[in-house]
Amino acid sequence: QSALTQPPSVSGSPGQSVTISCTGTSSDVGTYNRVSWYQQPPGTAPKLMIYEVSNRPSGVPDRFSGSKSGNTASLTISGLQAEDEADYYCSSYTSSSTLIFGGGTKLTVL
Amino acid sequence: QVTLRESGPALVKPTQTLTLTCTFSGFLLSTSGMCVSWIRQPPGKALEWLARIDWDDDKYYSTSLKTRLTISKDTSKNQVVLTMTNMDPVDTATYYCARSRAAVTIHAFDIWGQGTMVTVSS
Numbered sequence: 001q002s003a004l005t006q007p008p009s010v011s012g013s014p015g016q017s018v019t020i021s022c023t024g025t026s027s028d029v030g031t032y033n034r035v036s037w038y039q040q041p042p043g044t045a046p047k048l049m050i051y052e053v054s055n056r057p058s059g060v061p062d063r064f065s066g067s068k069s070g071n072t073a074s075l076t077i078s079g080l081q082a083e084d085e086a087d088y089y090c091s092s093y094t095s096s097s098t099l100i101f102g103g104g105t106k107l108t109v110l
Numbered sequence: 111q112v113t114l115r116e117s118g119p120a121l122v123k124p125t126q127t128l129t130l131t132c133t134f135s136g137f138l139l140s141t142s143g144m145c146v147s148w149i150r151q152p153p154g155k156a157l158e159w160l161a162r163i164d165w166d167d168d169k170y171y172s173t174s175l176k177t178r179l180t181i182s183k184d185t186s187k188n189q190v191v192l193t194m195t196n197m198d199p200v201d202t203a204t205y206y207c208a209r210s211r212a213a214v215t216i217h218a219f220d221i222w223g224q225g226t227m228v229t230v231s232s
Contacts, residue, residue, distance in 0.1 A: 034217040096173055101158060
């Protein structure tokens with residue numbers, strides 16, 4: 001099963017909003033609301049930012065939000081801050097009872 | 111406080127079998143709804159989910175790697191073990207273990223270990 005499709009990179013200035021897309025198929029993103037998003041600064045383990053499309057774990061700022069339409073999920077970061085600079089990965093449950101990740105998106109804060 | 115820590119060899123030779131151990135604290139894998147997964151990340155590349163074991167000993171494997179993987183648990187030691195056979199240089203990666211739980215969702219990892227780097231080379 002191929003990885004979910006994410007843009008390799010996105011960028012924005014402090015205070016702006018950015019959106020990262022995650023495109024799958026009807027066998028994963030399109031059928032299941034089991035999409036998660038992870039933040040991974042360089043040299044560190046990933047951190048859960050969003051689960052089940054739009055839910056934030058305790059401690060994650062409300063500047064981070066998630067949504068889904070059809071086979072594409074999205075992560076939006078509003079009020080961009082320098083500390084948000086990191087790699088971001090989406091994941092989805094699949095019809096094969098497995099989990100699949102996206103290829104990752106590097107967020108640069110200008 | 112929930113923590114997970116991966117351990118295993120830093121270097122393995124091609125064709126050898128890799129055995130990694132995830133030692134955790136702060137939760138019991140025997141508790142209903144608890145799960146532990148293994149995920150890997152080659153240098154500079156994306157995350158790849160490998161396998162998951164559940165509190166009831168159900169096991170799930172990556173479709174592409176399932177013939178090479180075995181996941182098991184020792185609840186008395188608070189450990190989860192992953193073995194991967196027939197190692198190849200393309201398996202060079204940082205290997206993470208991570209927890210998920212039904213109280214949140216078993217399909218998202220709320221706590222990760224720090225990862226252990228495994229290099230496959232002769």
